[in-house]
Amino acid sequence: MKKFVSILTVVAMLASCTIVSFADEAANAPLLISPSPKAGVVYTDLSQDDWAYDSIVALTKAGVISGDADQKLRPSDAVTRAELAKIVLGARGYEIDSAATLAATDAGDVADWAKGYVATAMAKGIIKGYEDGSVQPGKAVTRAELAVVIVRSIPATSNDSPSGFTDVSADAWYAQDLECARALEIVGGYEDGSFRGENLVTRREAFAMVSRMMDFIAKVEQQ
Secondary structure, rough: OOOOOOOOOOOEEEEHHHEEEOOOOOOOOOOOOOOOOEEEEOOOOOOOOOHHHHHHEEEHHHOOOOOOOOOOOOOOOOOOOHHHHHHHHHHOOOOOOOOOOOOOOOHHOOHHHHHHHHHHHHOOOOOOOOOOOOOOOEEEHHHHHHHHHHHHHHEOOOOOOOOOOOOOOOOOOOOHHHHHHHHHHOOOOOOOOOOOOOOOOOHHHHHHHHHHHHHHHHHHHOO
């Protein structure tokens, strides 16, 4: 029988979502922070009025993300599967096996910097390959795919179908994972009640969702 987390501050969120386990080791990555008048973080293409600013600051302070050489974050760009592997593994504090064998038919398409991240994410079942054996590291990630990857990385599971999104059917391939992410308040919908799962997720949106995941895990582990 799966064990439910019995914590008053999160029990309502866990009503439809069962936490399986948490990582045992904390991340040891160095902080990658640039000087700034506010919060110790500055990116040349990010306004402090940006709705995701606080989430971006949190991930930067945790060493999960950093800017390019010119201090650009590119918050409106799409997120690739390789980039998502790096972000999520960093947020979860998983050790990266740089020597791990990448079992994918297109392993040669994975950039050197990403091989360890993608191989580790696949070994842990956080990112899965396609039916043809490929991993497609450069493919842009959708909102639905991001929700699924986040839930796998916690890991958690749900037997319920989404109840709050007008455009997600109960038999959608990502329905149960999405309901779990919604119950944990990691993802949300739009003002019209839709989720728009097939839309490509921006780096800004990904950072916000991953930051919420870290907040939830911190609440649980502090109890």
